[in-house]
Amino acid sequence: MDFSTRPGLLALVLNLLGAVAVGWSLLRTHTEDRPVWVLVVAFVSVAAWAVRAVLSFVGWGRTALALSLVAAIAGSFVAPATDGLAIVPAAVAVLYLIGDPGRPVQLGGAVAVLSAALVAVGAVPFGSPVAAVLGEMAGIVLAAFAGLSRRQFRTTEEQAALLRERDLEMREEAARVAIARDLHDVLAHSLGGLVIQLDAVDALLEAGDATTARDRVVVARGLAADGLAEARRAVAALRDPERSAVPATVTPADFRAGLDDLLAAHRTLGGAAGLSVSGEPAPLSAGQATALQRALQEALSNARKHAPGAPVDARLDWQTERVLLTVSSPLVASAASAPAASTAGFELAGSGGGHGLEGMRERFAALPLGGSATATSDGGRFTVTAEARLA
Numbered sequence: 001m002d003f004s005t006r007p008g009l010l011a012l013v014l015n016l017l018g019a020v021a022v023g024w025s026l027l028r029t030h031t032e033d034r035p036v037w038v039l040v041v042a043f044v045s046v047a048a049w050a051v052r053a054v055l056s057f058v059g060w061g062r063t064a065l066a067l068s069l070v071a072a073i074a075g076s077f078v079a080p081a082t083d084g085l086a087i088v089p090a091a092v093a094v095l096y097l098i099g100d101p102g103r104p105v106q107l108g109g110a111v112a113v114l115s116a117a118l119v120a121v122g123a124v125p126f127g128s129p130v131a132a133v134l135g136e137m138a139g140i141v142l143a144a145f146a147g148l149s150r151r152q153f154r155t156t157e158e159q160a161a162l163l164r165e166r167d168l169e170m171r172e173e174a175a176r177v178a179i180a181r182d183l184h185d186v187l188a189h190s191l192g193g194l195v196i197q198l199d200a201v202d203a204l205l206e207a208g209d210a211t212t213a214r215d216r217v218v219v220a221r222g223l224a225a226d227g228l229a230e231a232r233r234a235v236a237a238l239r240d241p242e243r244s245a246v247p248a249t250v251t252p253a254d255f256r257a258g259l260d261d262l263l264a265a266h267r268t269l270g271g272a273a274g275l276s277v278s279g280e281p282a283p284l285s286a287g288q289a290t291a292l293q294r295a296l297q298e299a300l301s302n303a304r305k306h307a308p309g310a311p312v313d314a315r316l317d318w319q320t321e322r323v324l325l326t327v328s329s330p331l332v333a334s335a336a337s338a339p340a341a342s343t344a345g346f347e348l349a350g351s352g353g354g355h356g357l358e359g360m361r362e363r364f365a366a367l368p369l370g371g372s373a374t375a376t377s378d379g380g381r382f383t384v385t386a387e388a389r390l391a
Helices: 009-029 036-058 061-078 087-099 105-123 130-207 210-239 252-268 286-306 356-365
Strands: 272-278 311-318 322-330 371-378 381-389
Touching (some): 009 087, 036 087, 061 087, 061 105, 105 130, 130 286, 252 272, 252 286, 252 311, 286 322, 286 356, 286 381, 356 381
Antiparallel strands (some): 322 381
16 A cells, blocks of 8 residues: 655645735735845755755655755754744654654754754844744654654644554455355255256156156256255345345244255255254354354255265254254265375365365354364264354
């Protein structure tokens, strides 16, 4: 991000008006008892101030820096001889140098110290009163403090802008991850089930069982329709999250109905699954209910791919501070004999990209109250455990 310290149009106008006002005052108050060179140096300081303002506005930073040094040095030196008028461009230059976060603060501090010293030196030839000299030096000091305040303000603005940019990047990253999870849920499960049905239809047609094949085609059509409807809901949620938002709280009955629908769909695809429930059900947030339903959906899909036809045991345990979902299915012979690490990815290559468990973990980790999801293989069984914290 480009944090520009270029002044705005209003700052440019105010600087130019100030330079004109000081220049006019110098002409009006100049007397014959003052050397001409004093007026010339004072006008050099004022001109450097005005030109610096213009160059800063157009972005010529280096030249503007040089002119600020000229304004500070020239104005400070002749400030006592001009009754303090020339201290104005010097003070503005000090404020500009210290207030710019893009320049070392030591530079502005050094110029402030030099300007204060030049005020004292410039007062010697004219015998300026001590009070007047101290007042002009105080103007430099006040300009330095004003520059520090301005620098702090700009630095705070830059840090706030950085935080906003990083927060936006994190939100965009979270949105991309959420979209990836939704696409996985829609494609890996709906299309995965559709592939299974079409494979079965192909086998049945080869065996000459057209009647059963037709039944499978009807089921496949239902899966395709469900997948299309789910994809449309996902797209609608992305387009208009507010209108597509689900209720904030899901009742135990609605949550159980969603689980039963998933189990029924699994049985339609030729699988066997049962769900046992213990404890006292409680209302869930929409995020908790979705995470648990997706966990069951992923486990059932995994069972269909890795152990087709094998019975799946699902258990829902309601506790005071958490709800625990456990889904267990047998491993086929090849998977059972493989090392445990080979099944830790939760999905075989080509069946979903290995993102099932990853997406599940992300869903539970993102829950406001927290949660977790794990997949383990032990004793010839593959077990998915998902936990959502309730308090």
